[in-house]
Amino acid sequence: MTSTVQGIVFDIRRYSVHDGPGIRTAVFLKGCPARCAWCHNPESQRSDVELMHWPQRCVACGACVAVCPRKAVSMVIGPAQDAGDADGQGGGTQARPVIQFDMCDACGTCVEVCPRQAVTLVGRWMSVADVMDELERDRPFYDQSGGGVTFSGGEPLAQPDFLLALLKECKRVDLHTCVDTSGIAPPEVVQAMIPWVDLWLYDIKSVDDAAHCEHVGVSSRIVLANLSKLASASANVAARVPVIPSFNDTEDDMEAIARVLAELEGKRPLRVHLLPYHVLGEQKYERLGRGYEMRLLRAPSQELMERLARVFVREGFQTRIGG
Ligand code: SF4
Numbered sequence: 001m002t003s004t005v006q007g008i009v010f011d012i013r014r015y016s017v018h019d020g021p022g023i024r025t026a027v028f029l030k031g032c033p034a035r036c037a038w039c040h041n042p043e044s045q046r047s048d049v050e051l052m053h054w055p056q057r058c059v060a061c062g063a064c065v066a067v068c069p070r071k072a073v074s075m076v077i078g079p080a081q082d083a084g085d086a087d088g089q090g091g092g093t094q095a096r097p098v099i100q101f102d103m104c105d106a107c108g109t110c111v112e113v114c115p116r117q118a119v120t121l122v123g124r125w126m127s128v129a130d131v132m133d134e135l136e137r138d139r140p141f142y143d144q145s146g147g148g149v150t151f152s153g154g155e156p157l158a159q160p161d162f163l164l165a166l167l168k169e170c171k172r173v174d175l176h177t178c179v180d181t182s183g184i185a186p187p188e189v190v191q192a193m194i195p196w197v198d199l200w201l202y203d204i205k206s207v208d209d210a211a212h213c214e215h216v217g218v219s220s221r222i223v224l225a226n227l228s229k230l231a232s233a234s235a236n237v238a239a240r241v242p243v244i245p246s247f248n249d250t251e252d253d254m255e256a257i258a259r260v261l262a263e264l265e266g267k268r269p270l271r272v273h274l275l276p277y278h279v280l281g282e283q284k285y286e287r288l289g290r291g292y293e294m295r296l297l298r299a300p301s302q303e304l305m306e307r308l309a310r311v312f313v314r315e316g317f318q319t320r321i322g323g
């Protein structure tokens with residue numbers, strides 16, 4: 001019998017080719033214990049349903065203001081955004097809704113009345129059966145390509161009961177499983193998942209504990225302890241290293257990570273994926289009413305990525321740039 005446990009999911013992406021072998025469906029679970037400043041999925045961080053506002057779609061009709069039971073939306077008059085001089089003078093004014101996100105409880109009333117889908121809810125509660133129904137739709141693609149399902153986030157291990165139930169159901173129906181994780185979870189949670197995961201996509205951001213605490217918000221010790229546990233269990237692991245400017249983008253940073261990976265039992269994992277920082281998540285912060293701290297940073301150059309990749313190649317790891 002399929003488990004009755006439910007979890008909160010913020011996205012399901014079909015036909016993914018960057019989240020493990022073959023063609024996959026990626027299921028993104030909401031909620032994450034880390035607070036990486038560079039996170040490109042800020043809507044994944046909180047573990048509850050939340051509201052997003054899309055200014056480009058909004059026609060300032062005011063319907064959301066009229067219906068909000070918590071008075072979290074108000075209409076303000078400001079300079080028109082697409083007119084006026086370079087200094088913003090003389091271009092007229094326009095009305096626009098301003099959402100006080102700290103007053104919003106994501107009741108969804110404004111979403112129902114908005115004529116332009118300019119407000120949306122992120123996150124929905126799903127049962128294991130709901131998710132499996134979605135996954136089964138693309139079974140022919142998995143079978144032809146050697147693909148399957150990847151559970152990502154957020155941090156999928158932050159919903160351990162839901163994830164474990166999903167993994168067991170996937171194996172019962174013979175689906176290949178990947179878990180894309182930060183490794184930030186209690187060791188007993190990782191242990192419980194091991195028999196049900198075909199491939200771990202395991203983030204290693206830094207082995208410098210002070211830097212990890214400062215920029216991720218959590219000690220690196222738990223990440224490395226869980227990685228060691230996976231290596232000892234001969235789990236199939238690909239280490240994923242996000243390359244973040246001003247955080248870990250030097251050869252010294254990569255050499256430190258490579259040394260830790262090389263010392264793991266059985267010299268696992270054998271594969272390393274270097275993931276260049278990108279700014280694609282920037283607009284999402286604005287839609288959620290949050291600031292984006294990484295605004296001034298640029299993506300690392302291809303030349304730098306290749307230089308950093310050679311560090312892992314020298315240590316004997318199969319290394320590639322990208323997921
Ligand atoms: S209801 Fe939608 S389109 Fe109208 S002001 Fe609100 S967000 Fe904008």
Ligand code: SF4
Binds near residue numbers: 068
């Ligand atoms: S989701 Fe509910 S509380 Fe939040 S802005 Fe819309 S109507 Fe108001």
